[in-house]
Amino acid sequence: MIVQSYNFSLKYDIIMATSGKLIGDSTSLIGYTSIGSILLFQNNTSNFLNVKREFKSLGVINQCLVMASENTLTVHDVENNFDQCFIEVQDGINTLAIGQYYNGDSLQELIFVGGNCSLQGFNVQGEEIYWNVASDEVAALCVFGFDNENYIVIGTTDNCVRLLRGVDIVFQFNTQSLPVSFAGIIYFDQTYLLTGMENGSIKLHRQQLELWHNSEDQEKIFKLICNDENHFIVGRRNGQIELRSLMTGQLIQKLNLDEQLSGMLYSDLRGVGVNQIIAISKQGNVRGYTVVDKDADNLNLSQSRILTELTQKKQELMQQMQLDKMPVGLDLRCGFQKNYTNQCLNLVFILSEPGYYITQAIIFHDTYYKEGYIVNNPQPSDKLFAPLKQLVDNQKVILNCKVFVSSNPHGNYFLILETSPTFPKFANFQYVEQDLKISSFVEAKINERVPRYVKWIDQCFNINEEVKKKFESTNEFIFNTINIINQQKLQIHFDSKEGKVTIRCDSIATCGDIIQDLCDFIQIQDLMTVGQFPVEMQEFKKVLEAVQQHKSSKLQISGDVAEAMNLVKSYIVKAEDSRMIGDIRTMQKMYANVMVQNKAIQSELYKKKQNNDILMNNLKEVNAMISNASQLRVGNAKIAITNMCRNAVKKNNLLTLIEVIQQGREI
Incomplete structure (x- = not known):
């Protein structure tokens, strides 16, 4: 205590x-x-x-x-x-x-x-x-x-x-x-x-x-x-x-x-x-x-007493459920299904035995559904579809679900079945048969068997058994997907013969997530990759140019403020000299100049603040890009990329920075 x-x-x-x-x-x-x-x-x-x-x-x-x-x-x-x-x-x-x-x-x-x-x-x-x-x-x-x-x-x-x-x-x-x-x-x-x-x-x-x-x-x-x-x-x-x-x-x-x-x-x-x-x-x-x-x-005695009381209360409730002849031992299955109307995935609950009805489900998660996401079944049946609109990030999410089941679609007593389905990390990327044309890519040398790649895809994506069997029977295959939320295209080419994996996507962040998860699954400790991201690099060049522009503006504004402050000092000295010799007109003129310069300083400081806010946002984007570039590599290569990017930023070498991000080397 x-x-x-x-x-x-x-x-x-x-x-x-x-x-x-x-x-x-x-x-x-x-x-x-x-x-x-x-x-x-x-x-x-x-x-x-x-x-x-x-x-x-x-x-x-x-x-x-x-x-x-x-x-x-x-x-x-x-x-x-x-x-x-x-x-x-x-x-x-x-x-x-x-x-x-x-x-x-x-x-x-x-x-x-x-x-x-x-x-x-x-x-x-x-x-x-x-x-x-x-x-x-x-x-x-x-x-x-x-x-x-x-x-x-x-x-x-x-x-x-x-x-x-x-x-x-x-x-x-x-x-x-x-x-x-x-x-x-x-x-x-x-x-x-x-x-x-x-x-x-x-x-x-x-x-x-x-x-x-x-x-x-x-x-x-x-x-x-x-x-x-x-x-x-x-x-x-x-x-x-x-x-x-x-x-x-x-x-x-x-x-x-x-x-x-x-x-x-x-x-x-x-x-x-x-x-x-x-x-x-x-x-x-x-x-x-x-x-x-x-x-x-x-x-400890007080805690034990509280636990005993709660256990007794639970037993009383269980007995009441048995007296009401509620169904027990039902098999509840979960899965994920495309929902094109809401541009998301549905979590599907299915009862394996006929004669019972799902009336409602409550889904909990510490981040996405803290207060509980309640889904009502408009017409109670053995199935319930819950749209998962909030799950938009590339994150593996374990959902805690309570499903209300009754033997009567309009009954007042329910059996609550609990289940914890896992939303795969890249589940929003749905497999498509069409061949995708994507200009951006990252390439890695990885020697691994096709069945291991298929096992990773099964764990991280939402695919069916037919697709799995199709890929397992080859030494090389291309996995094409489209994100159901933002229509982002992703293609992964697995080539076991050449020992090479090529990931094509216009998002460098998504490519980094794929690399990190794949290497973690295969247990690769060190990996260097090379790639090209023309779309993102074009936008990144604009950010770098904006950083240079706002840095120059910052120096110029600081110089203007210093010059104005020197003028204020000189005007004050002249005004006091005029006051001492009784030249009131000149004194008034000098103090009027002080007021003008003071307003000018206030205006410049306001511009400096705005310029600094924009500069900080641009630097935030630069640091985010460095983080994304490091995510494309693993182990010592990841550390080396971060250090090379940092050095390029310090030396203000923009071409080297872009070369390091894409090719992993300095010019």
Whole structure:
């Protein structure tokens, strides 16, 4: 349980807080105040760093204070009062985390920053050691692990969570709400990852397996802290602190501070040798809590009693169903069928025995059907068709379905059959007999037998047995498909004789998804591919040209603003000189010029903001294209492509960038 250890006030409103060792061996509490200063609280003494700048994140690395603003990163040596480094981050900074990174040779502590579709890691000297692409703007970031087993977790605004080990993706999943906080622990060689979302729900994954999901709508998650292998701490924006079981997510204890949180840390502020939970409110009140193992037996007894009551209630309901002579033991089959009217696939439920009727089905999924998708059968029969309009992405989806069955089409008692059909990853691509003409392609050298290819197609696409048998009897075949939603064409040519697979599609993202899934199925660890994407490259050239244009505009606008500010200074000096000698007419004229230049500066700054917004969107598209290009390769080739693209962008070499994306080599 959670026991309060201390309580004091910093006497200033706190916007954000962190902790770490800055001076000597004592831990400092660092807070960014509402008056724009950094407050340092150490050994019951408060001091200030009068920085007078706006910051988004704070951290501590190697006894230096890390301060992150919207586009800059400052590492400040507090004890010697000088800046170790000052870094301009072009992709912007949304969130910051300090953690260790193992590059294969050595272990070093880095400052990780998440921005506009990118993740960067800097050492204390300001050198960029790590860079990776994110699927969207980074909203949450966490680094955990020990020795050479270190992990990076990123959550992006497209509700995607990725667990990285170095630059490699260990696994990823989507959430139904924006991920805002993570906590991780490695226990008996198993990686446990807690994800807190904006809607207040929490998930726990062990490796790729989701162990539980607490989907209760509560206050927004502020911070998750995993203090041991049995419990974790939840801090919510409204000041609510919860102690929960790690393995079940069950609430053990809840405290209400009646104040909004601005910081929640896990640190030894008092120097007692034990880390404690430190809760800092926006009003500057600091409370310390210790987690102690007490009353565990009573809690387990209470949980056991609740479980017994629920089990008894379930048995009573089952008995009532038997008394009503409801049908049992029915065989329910599921499948997928084209729906050209709604341009999607139908999930089809079929009863194998006559005399029973499907009246309704409810489909659940954490992302697509969180509240439940209810499908009513207009005329109850042994079949029910449920259009799956929301499933538009190339994602494998496991649906949880409850199907209501009755022996009477107008009855009031139902047997609920549960089933969990899997929507294949590329099910929306439907097989067609016609030969498709597609100009874009990617080619890979893969030596594999045709039956393995057919098995992969059967797993990832929606095909029938006749098509499977047709392909299995050949050494080479072409698999033509058209997406039922957007009419996108996809052709895959499998040639076992030449050891070659050619994927034709005008979408580089779709080709990347195919490559990654196929290699994962065949267990290929390293693969280089070459291709041509004339349609997408034509549009990408326009994006690159726009980036250059807006970068030039940014420099020009900055120059115009600087020139106008110099004019303002000179006009003010002349106006004051005129006032001192009594030349009131000239003074009025100079101040009128100041007003004109001030309006001009405001106009230029507005243009600068608009130009920067467009530039950020274009850079987001560039990073997305680099991510898609890396998805066309696997293993070391994937890392090499990302690095070559990054170098080409830094050198502003557009032709090399396009060559790397398509051919995997530099000009």
